[in-house]
Amino acid sequence: MHKLNFFNEMFPNKKHLKDIKIGEILIDSRKVKKNDIFIGIRSGNEYIKDVLEKGACLVFYDDINIKIEDERAIYVEDSILFLQELAKNYRESLDVTVIGITGSEGKTSTKDILYSILSAKYKGKKTQGNYNNHIGLPLTLLQLEEDDKFIALEMGMSNLGEIRRLGEIASPDYAIVTNIGDSHLEFLENRDNVFKAKTEIFEFVKPEFRVVYGDDPYFKDAETVRVGKNEDNDYIIKDFYQDKRGGEFKLFFSGQEMDVKTNLYGEYNSINIALAMTVALNVGVSKEEILDACKDLKLTGMRFERVEKGGKVFINDAYNASPVAMKVSLETFNEIFKDDYKVAVLGDMLELGKESIKLHEGLSETIEKLNLDEIYLVGKEMKSLYIKLDHKKCFYFETVEEIRDRIKLVKDGAAVFLKASNGICLNKILD
Missing domain, CATH: 3.40.1390.10 (MurE/MurF, N-terminal domain)
Incomplete structure (x- = not known):
């Protein structure tokens, strides 16, 4: 009504x-x-x-x-400006808690995790798909219903000023910034500008409601609530452990302790979960409700998604890629499947600007430390990485279709990891 x-x-x-x-x-x-x-x-x-x-x-x-x-x-x-103002007015007419989520890596997973946890107590909405820009965000706000209590909004950007515009439309009550990385360097050139662009969201949120990954040096002096592994954080993550069932860790804050068990893999997801938990605790979700929700968190597809097909286990993490995300997800894959035959399929990381070749080559340091049995590379930028690696187990392909044909020959029981920017379409391998 x-x-x-x-x-x-x-x-x-x-x-x-x-x-x-x-x-x-x-x-x-x-x-x-x-x-x-x-x-x-x-x-x-x-x-x-x-x-x-x-x-x-x-x-x-x-x-x-x-x-x-x-x-x-x-x-x-102007239809776009009209849409934005319509959404702004509609948001202001509702009694709803708005959480804006941005960062170079992990914002979609953090948004999904936060939605899963808050839904344990409240009815709400979240950004669907890639509706995280100046058109998608207003449309997401306009999906709100009168009985919704929260909305988890992913905020994407490629240049300065874009997060500020999304903040003007959404008027967020809380902000989560997952990290400051090398994404968007094609337009922003360096991490200092990425930091300026991402933290435009702080203009709309009180310091006590700005939740950030505190181990990131860019947030050392920022007025925020800091979450991370370092002892000087407000919320401290300790004792992370994972196996094929998922992960677990402890979260310490204000003299309290929470033992978290989750179905999600990856130490990076323990950070995403802790960021979401921090907001959930502040909006009235009980510790018991949070811990129960963490056992069965639902992520958008192609985010370290497990798929069993053709006698093999695929870890499909091919929605997006950046140097930091590529490194930590490869390490996670290597650890979880340490006793299995492992194939890593890697495609180009896009929008890295003039540093692209250097950042692709830099992955060699991570790969050489891992116990991978085969590495398949695709994309013109990945050719620079191929040159630096051992060609006895590293192979370069011109097309994704060639990789798909090659994987059919990999022995049953193998674990296959897929990671690239979405534009490379590694997902075709599973078609």
Whole structure:
């Protein structure tokens, strides 16, 4: 009912809105159903008549050349700005806790973990897929319902000013910054600029509600709540252990201790979990509820996802990649499957700018320390890594399809690790 009241207040002259149940707010004309709201962005303006015929209750467009005589169709000067302001006003009309999550690595996993934990007590929403930019975030906010108590918003960016704009729209109550890494160097050039860009979210959040990975040197002097392994953090992670069942660790804070057991692999996920736990404790989720939720956390696909296929175990971590994420996930894979035959399939890490070749070559130091049986590389940037490695067990391929054919020959029972930026499409190997 709240959404209907909201739009009736915004458009009091639209009498046809009085007694309907407003559906979704969409920018994809193909998905529009009766009583949905459609916002025509860019080429979406071409489908205004189509969505009206489908029964949309309100349609917004910014092409001044469109001539439509229908009370449901409303012209706006800029559809994207209209969407953003609409979402901002809608968020402000609701009693909901908004958590903004950003960082160079781990923000999607942390968002999923936080959603899993908070859902143990409250009804809420989270960012779906890659809806984490200046268009996706407003659409996510507009999915909120009156009885939702929280929303976990992933905030992505590629340049300065973008996180600030997302903060203006979302007005977050809490902020989580997972780390400052080498992602986005194509546009930001160095980590100092990455730090400036990511911490734009702090402009909207009180210091006591800014939760960060405290072991990252960039947060040494920041006014934040610090979470990490170092003893000077506010929340301290200790005694991490993992096997094929998952991981466990202890979290110490304010004289208290929590013994956490989780289905997720990787010491890096213990950090993501601890960041999420810190917010959950602050918004009233009990320790018992948190610990129970941690036993069965649900992540978005292709994040260290276990898939058994063709007599082999695949660890599909091929949604995204950066130098830090590549290193820690390879180490995790090597540790979990230490007694198995191991094949690592690695593709290019994208958007690393002028440092790309150096950062790809730098992976050789990590790989040489691991007990991998075979390494398959694909992508023009990975060719530089191939040159540095032992060619007795390292192989370079021109296409993902060639790797897929080669993996069929790997013996049954082997563990196969997939890691690359999403644009490399390593996921095709599992098709």
